[in-house]
Amino acid sequence: MRIHTPLKNLWPSSPFVIKSDSKLTMQVVRYFDTILASGQISPGFRLPSERSIAATLKVSRNTVTAAYNELEQRGLIRRIRGTGSFRCHPQGAGDSFSWSGKVSSKAHLMDEPILELLARNSCSKVSYPLLGGTPSLDCFPTEAYQETVNRVIREDFPSALAVAPTEGQSRLRRAIGKWINVEPSRVMVTSGAQEAIDLVARCLIEPGDYAIVECPTYPGAIQCLRAAGAQLAGWETHWNLGELEKLILRYHPKLLFTTPSFQNPTGRVMSLATRKGLLDLASRYHLPIIEDDVYSKTYVNGRVPPQSLQHLDTCSQVISISTFSKMLAPGLRVGWIVAPLYMVKQLSLIKMRANLFTGGLNQLVLSTMLDEGSFDHHLDNLRFRHGVLRNAAIAAMEAAVGSQRLSFTSPNGGLYLWCKLPPGTDLDLFLETAEARGVCLAPGHAFFAEQPSHSFFRLCFTATTESQLVEGIAILTNTLNGIGAQAPN
Amino acid sequence: MRIHTPLKNLWPSSPFVIKSDSKLTMQVVRYFDTILASGQISPGFRLPSERSIAATLKVSRNTVTAAYNELEQRGLIRRIRGTGSFRCHPQGAGDSFSWSGKVSSKAHLMDEPILELLARNSCSKVSYPLLGGTPSLDCFPTEAYQETVNRVIREDFPSALAVAPTEGQSRLRRAIGKWINVEPSRVMVTSGAQEAIDLVARCLIEPGDYAIVECPTYPGAIQCLRAAGAQLAGWETHWNLGELEKLILRYHPKLLFTTPSFQNPTGRVMSLATRKGLLDLASRYHLPIIEDDVYSKTYVNGRVPPQSLQHLDTCSQVISISTFSKMLAPGLRVGWIVAPLYMVKQLSLIKMRANLFTGGLNQLVLSTMLDEGSFDHHLDNLRFRHGVLRNAAIAAMEAAVGSQRLSFTSPNGGLYLWCKLPPGTDLDLFLETAEARGVCLAPGHAFFAEQPSHSFFRLCFTATTESQLVEGIAILTNTLNGIGAQAPN
Numbered sequence: 001m002r003i004h005t006p007l008k009n010l011w012p013s014s015p016f017v018i019k020s021d022s023k024l025t026m027q028v029v030r031y032f033d034t035i036l037a038s039g040q041i042s043p044g045f046r047l048p049s050e051r052s053i054a055a056t057l058k059v060s061r062n063t064v065t066a067a068y069n070e071l072e073q074r075g076l077i078r079r080i081r082g083t084g085s086f087r088c089h090p091q092g093a094g095d096s097f098s099w100s101g102k103v104s105s106k107a108h109l110m111d112e113p114i115l116e117l118l119a120r121n122s123c124s125k126v127s128y129p130l131l132g133g134t135p136s137l138d139c140f141p142t143e144a145y146q147e148t149v150n151r152v153i154r155e156d157f158p159s160a161l162a163v164a165p166t167e168g169q170s171r172l173r174r175a176i177g178k179w180i181n182v183e184p185s186r187v188m189v190t191s192g193a194q195e196a197i198d199l200v201a202r203c204l205i206e207p208g209d210y211a212i213v214e215c216p217t218y219p220g221a222i223q224c225l226r227a228a229g230a231q232l233a234g235w236e237t238h239w240n241l242g243e244l245e246k247l248i249l250r251y252h253p254k255l256l257f258t259t260p261s262f263q264n265p266t267g268r269v270m271s272l273a274t275r276k277g278l279l280d281l282a283s284r285y286h287l288p289i290i291e292d293d294v295y296s297k298t299y300v301n302g303r304v305p306p307q308s309l310q311h312l313d314t315c316s317q318v319i320s321i322s323t324f325s326k327m328l329a330p331g332l333r334v335g336w337i338v339a340p341l342y343m344v345k346q347l348s349l350i351k352m353r354a355n356l357f358t359g360g361l362n363q364l365v366l367s368t369m370l371d372e373g374s375f376d377h378h379l380d381n382l383r384f385r386h387g388v389l390r391n392a393a394i395a396a397m398e399a400a401v402g403s404q405r406l407s408f409t410s411p412n413g414g415l416y417l418w419c420k421l422p423p424g425t426d427l428d429l430f431l432e433t434a435e436a437r438g439v440c441l442a443p444g445h446a447f448f449a450e451q452p453s454h455s456f457f458r459l460c461f462t463a464t465t466e467s468q469l470v471e472g473i474a475i476l477t478n479t480l481n482g483i484g485a486q487a488p489n
Numbered sequence: 490m491r492i493h494t495p496l497k498n499l500w501p502s503s504p505f506v507i508k509s510d511s512k513l514t515m516q517v518v519r520y521f522d523t524i525l526a527s528g529q530i531s532p533g534f535r536l537p538s539e540r541s542i543a544a545t546l547k548v549s550r551n552t553v554t555a556a557y558n559e560l561e562q563r564g565l566i567r568r569i570r571g572t573g574s575f576r577c578h579p580q581g582a583g584d585s586f587s588w589s590g591k592v593s594s595k596a597h598l599m600d601e602p603i604l605e606l607l608a609r610n611s612c613s614k615v616s617y618p619l620l621g622g623t624p625s626l627d628c629f630p631t632e633a634y635q636e637t638v639n640r641v642i643r644e645d646f647p648s649a650l651a652v653a654p655t656e657g658q659s660r661l662r663r664a665i666g667k668w669i670n671v672e673p674s675r676v677m678v679t680s681g682a683q684e685a686i687d688l689v690a691r692c693l694i695e696p697g698d699y700a701i702v703e704c705p706t707y708p709g710a711i712q713c714l715r716a717a718g719a720q721l722a723g724w725e726t727h728w729n730l731g732e733l734e735k736l737i738l739r740y741h742p743k744l745l746f747t748t749p750s751f752q753n754p755t756g757r758v759m760s761l762a763t764r765k766g767l768l769d770l771a772s773r774y775h776l777p778i779i780e781d782d783v784y785s786k787t788y789v790n791g792r793v794p795p796q797s798l799q800h801l802d803t804c805s806q807v808i809s810i811s812t813f814s815k816m817l818a819p820g821l822r823v824g825w826i827v828a829p830l831y832m833v834k835q836l837s838l839i840k841m842r843a844n845l846f847t848g849g850l851n852q853l854v855l856s857t858m859l860d861e862g863s864f865d866h867h868l869d870n871l872r873f874r875h876g877v878l879r880n881a882a883i884a885a886m887e888a889a890v891g892s893q894r895l896s897f898t899s900p901n902g903g904l905y906l907w908c909k910l911p912p913g914t915d916l917d918l919f920l921e922t923a924e925a926r927g928v929c930l931a932p933g934h935a936f937f938a939e940q941p942s943h944s945f946f947r948l949c950f951t952a953t954t955e956s957q958l959v960e961g962i963a964i965l966t967n968t969l970n971g972i973g974a975q976a977p978n
Contacts, residue, residue: 043774044741078734078773086738088773097804099831102743102777104695110838132652140647149638158629161820163621191680191822195844206593224842245567249575252533254591284567284577285532288591315586331650331849333680342588349599353713355684359848360820 011048012040016057024059028067031057036076036087047077047085110227127438128472133264133415134463135298135326136389139382144374145365152364160360166348168336168358175367176336179375180322182310188344190351191358193294193323193335194220199347199354200255200290200319200337201228210251212244216418216447216456218264218292221257230254232449237266241277248285255288261296261305265418265447265458267411272306283315291320294335295414297327297379300387303412316340324366326415327379332362386415386462389469393417393461396470400477408459415462418444420455425483427454434479439472500537501529505546513548517556520546525565525576536566536574599716616927617961622753622904623952624787624815625878628871633863634854641853649849655837657825657847664856665825668864669811671799677833679840680847682783682812682824683709688836688843689744689779689808689826690717699740701733705907705936705945707753707781710746719743721938726755730766737774744777750794751784754907754936754947756900761795772804780809783824784903786816786868789876792901805829813855815904816868821851875904875951878958882906882950885959889966897948904951907933909944914972916943923968928961 016031018024035041047053050068054061068085071077075090152160167173168189177184190196197220205211207229213221215234225232233251235244235258247253258278260270270278282289291309299305310320323335337347351357369375390411397408397417405422421427431443444456459476461469505520507513524530536542539557543550557574560566564579641649656662657678666673679685686709694700696718702710704723714721722740724733724747736742747767749759759767771778780798788794799809812824826836840846858864879900886897886906894911910916920932933945948965950958 042741044738046738075773080734080738083735083738089775091769091773097772097775097806099777099805099829099835102693103835104691104693104698106695107692107835107839110835110842134651137647137651140650142642142646145646146639146642149642150635153631153635153638157631157634158626158818161629161818162623162626163819191844191848194842198843202593203596204591204593206595209593220842220845227839227842245569246572249533249535249569249572252531280580283586284564284580286578286586288588316588317586329647329650330652330845333844333846333848340588346588346592346596346599350596350716353599353683353709353716354687354843355680355822356709356819357822359680359822359851361850362848 011035012038014038018059024063025066025070028053028057028059028063029070032067032071032076041087043086043088045087047087049084106227106229110223126435126440128468128475129440129463130459130461130469130472131440131442132460132463133326134330134460135328135382135415136385136462137329138465139378139385140329141369141374141378141381144369144378148365148368148374149361152361152368156364160364162360164357164360164363166352166357167344169360169363169367172334172363172367172370175370179370180338182338185341186338186344188337188339188347188351189358189363190323190335190337191333191355192325192330193292193321194224195351195354196321196323196335196337197221197224197257197290197292198228199350200321201225201230202350202354203343203346204254204288205230206254209254212247212251212253212256213449214258214263215449215451216265216444216453217257217259217449219446221292222447222449225257234448234450237263237268239268239270239274239278241274241281244278245281245285248281248287253287255290256282257290257292258309259292259295260309261293262298262411262414264292264295264414265416265442265444265456267409267414267416267418269305269412275306275309275312279309279313279315279317282317287317289313289318291318293320293322294326296322298383298386298415299413300383300390301412305413310338319343327382328366328375332366334358334362334366386413389461389464389466392466393459393469393473396473397477400473400480406477406480415460417459417461419457419459421457421480423455425455425480427457430479430483431457433483434476437475437479439475439479441476500524501527503527507548513552514555514559517542517546517548517552518559521556521560521565525560530576532575532577534576536576538573595716595718599712615924615929617957617964618929618952619948619950619958619961620929620931621949621952622815623819623949624817624871624904625874625951626818627954628867628874629818630858630863630867630870633858633867637854637857637863638850641850641857645853649853651849653846653849653852655841655846656833658849658852658856661823661852661856661859664859668859669827671827674830675827675833677826677828677836677840678847678852679812679824679826680822680844681814681819682781682810683713684840684843685810685812685824685826686710686713686746686779686781687717688839689810690714690719691839691843692832692835693743693777694719695743698743701736701740701742701745702938703747703752704938704940705754705933705942706746706938707748708935710781711936711938714746723937723939726752726757728757728759728763728767730763730770733767734770734774737770737776742776744779745771746779746781747798748781748784749798750782751787751900751903753781753784753903754905754931754933754945756898756903756905756907758794758901764795764798764801768798768802768804768806771806776806778802778807780807782809782811783815785811787872787875787904788902789872789879790901794902799827808832816871817855817864821855823847823851823855875902878950878953878955881955882948882958882962885962886966889962889969895966895969904949906948906950908946908948910946910969912944914944914969916946919968919972920946922972923965926964926968928964928968930965 050064054064078088079085173184173187176187205228211225211230214237310318320338408417408419442458445452539553543553567577568574662673662676665676694717700714700719701722799807809827897906897908931947934941
């Protein structure tokens with residue numbers, strides 16, 4: 001077997017002057033000690049031959065051989081007959097082993113606190129959890145769920161726990177297909193919408209590709225596309241098609257990621273005309289659209305959004321993503337993708353490598369709940385409850401707004417208010433103070449792929465009780481008063 | 490906004506000779522038609538200015554303007570005031586949209602049939618499923634599972650379905666930590682062992698890095714490491730440390746992926762001395778070890794394997810992977826990683842982007858089953874059952890071997906026999922014939938990262954009843970007879 005010396009390691013120069021007061025072999029050993037201790041020679045690096053070291057140091061080859069023997073005994077080098085001598089670490093010295101030096105450059109880029117903050121705070125125990133993106137769990141149909149779980153265990157176990165198709169259990173694909181009126185073969189089950197975004201990013205993005213995202217947008221999409229190597233360009237959520245066309249012409253993007261229904265975080269809904277115009281533009285420039293459709297069924301006050309891009313699409317250019325996380329509970333980890341058959345195949349090849357397939361129990365439970373109507377019944381309850389919470393949040397915010405110059409959205413669906421602080425307010429100070437008082441909010445800058453604005457925050461109005469929500473908002477506005485009062489000092 | 494012309498598109502040359510028999514504007518339009526129809530100009534490409542086209546074609550600028558107007562009306566170009574004219578597709582022509590042109594080069598490489606075959610066949614209905622890697626589901630403790638599920642729903646719902654920590658539910662991390670005797674903070678929950686391998690590969694592998702895998706090894710690891718951009722070097726499963734050292738010196742690998750206990754597919758167990766020698770070698774060369782420890786608890790006949798590398802490791806150089814898939818059921822999708830704290834953090838950052846967190850219900854159910862001992866009770870049953878199946882498989886194989894020159898392993902754990910066909914047998918013909926008779930086997934070449942051998946197959950002895958297993962093996966040996974008999978013709 002031929003063994004190559006890595007190019008990155010060159011033998012460093014180090015002074016060597018023969019002194020008469022010590023044994024020559026030990027002088028050569030010390031010469032090596034100095035070089036090896038300098039850290040310039042990685043483990044596995046091939047040392048120069050004894051002959052060449054002897055010539056460099058102007059000593060006999062026997063002296064070098066003796067020095068190499070000594071170094072080997074100390075565990076600093078390995079001599080392999082017929083191959084050479086190699087740098088290694090002494091036995092047991094591996095406790096200096098550093099994983100950070102092994103982590104890939106892409107993974108190092110992920111050391112970013114924003115997603116971590118969103119993930120951590122949304123699951124830690126806080127008094128007023130207004131940060132995360134959880135629908136009202138008070139509406140969770142525990143009884144129907146439990147009844148269905150027991151039925152699935154009775155009827156489908158243990159076969160439901162065997163290895164299952166990567167694209168999802170056929171029962172769930174059929175049930176979703178029927179529910180949203182698409183061909184089941186175009187439905188692929190995922191472990192939540194985040195996995196769907198990750199699969200799409202891994203499938204389409206070549207490092208260096210541009211992707212267009214809305215500005216602001218879901219931080220999980222920003223982070224996921226970046227992790228796949230994408231550069232991001234932001235499209236303002238006024239959804240101006242002329243602006244989009246300029247972005248397309250400028251960046252030649254690989255995809256557009258858009259949330260046309262109850263956009264996260266702004267809660268805005270793209271008009272039917274803009275949806276059609278967007279599809280037209282995408283078809284003219286062969287631009288794939290990734291539609292984040294996770295909120296479209298969470299409308300309140302009967303304000304149903306226009307048809308999804310995926311339904312309006314006549315050119316098979318849209319991949320649509322949805323999830324039970326925003327309609328039932330995030331801990332189920334069941335979402336889905338609607339895509340052209342070719343892409344279902346490609347995305348499955350990636351999912352096979354990522355986690356083989358999504359868990360069986362919840363897939364069968366959800367397909368039964370969809371088929372039997374208990375899921376629709378739940379959705380009606382959820383919409384009513386979200387409507388109550390949304391109205392309470394807006395009333396509480398309005399009561400405070402007059403004096404505060406705090407502006408905020410009044411969405412007809414989704415889970416969030418998107419709020420803008422009065423000019424000059426210190427967002428970080430505001431968020432920290434609020435958190436110290438038990439109110440957790442999502443910092444607005446996490447939602448911007450470029451030019452993060454430091455005057456926004458997102459408030460989730462669905463993850464608490466109504467009284468918690470109103471109290472939390474009161475604490476917020478007090479906090480804002482306190483900070484505002486401090487400002488002139 | 491400045492818009493750049495992509496470098497890859499250069500304006501192609503096309504002959505243009507003015508003819509007197511038709512309107513000049515239409516001649517210019519036809520000139521463009523020819524170029525645009527050639528497919529050399531992508532959507533979004535900027536066309537030359539009217540002035541430069543006029544000069545090239547030696548016509549007036551007004552003529553070019555009229556031609557551009559005509560092209561725009563036909564939907565073939567877009568003119569944006571102050572910016573330029575751009576190639577686009579006519580409205581509604583997007584049905585020619587091709588996703589395959591959008592898929593990244595890495596994803597294109599995944600179009601490989603082996604994992605697909607393993608995934609598909611292992612979940613399709615076949616009479617004798619000897620292909621997949623499922624433990625005996627006949628032993629699944631449905632009653633204990635169901636009882637625990639109902640308790641979790643009663644006591645922990647719906648909060649158990651909220652957003653949860655990426656590293657896993659703390660109850661399960663504690664239960665696993667206690668069960669395998671490691672610090673809970675070093676345990677990270679994953680959606681099965683495949684996700685664990687994917688996270689590690691995404692975290693450590695830089696495209697072009699070498700990784701050492703055993704030869705043969707688990708195909709899911711081969712595919713996953715390759716998808717992350719790794720080049721693979723194979724280490725023979727005789728586990729010769731001298732060979733490994735040469736591989737380390739030759740390839741400077743980023744990691745070693747090894748399955749020391751009941752290796753997949755060979756069923757071999759690495760001796761304690763080799764384990765210690767391996768750790769020593771890894772520490773000398775700062776080589777991260779990824780230990781696939783998914784089979785160590787599935788021993789039969791009381792033949793417990795030596796301690797895991799992770800337990801023997803004193804230098805924090807080992808990341809160990811395990812899963813409930815091989816001990817309970819793959820459809821649970823719960824596995825885990827034991828890693829140094831720094832790596833738990835890094836791997837969590839990737840998992841956040843991949844799927845946020847693993848589902849809540851099964852995590853709580855499994856932590857309860859571990860804590861209360863019903864899981865250990867199940868494992869005892871499973872080992873007994875696997876022992877019976879293993880002995881039946883070996884007896885059936887031995888009965889057939891004399892005449893067949895079929896050789897196979899007799900492992901004391903894991904789920905597989907690794908079998909070698911008599912010299913000269915056509916593996917593909919053998920597998921196809923067996924499959925036509927209802928017996929599905931894993932083709933051996935899927936397990937080799939380099940120099941795939943076409944004389945092996947893997948037989949899973951745990952996914953069937955004993956009688957199915959014996960019948961299946963009888964069909965196999967008949968098939969082999971049939972093929973052998975055909976050979977001389």
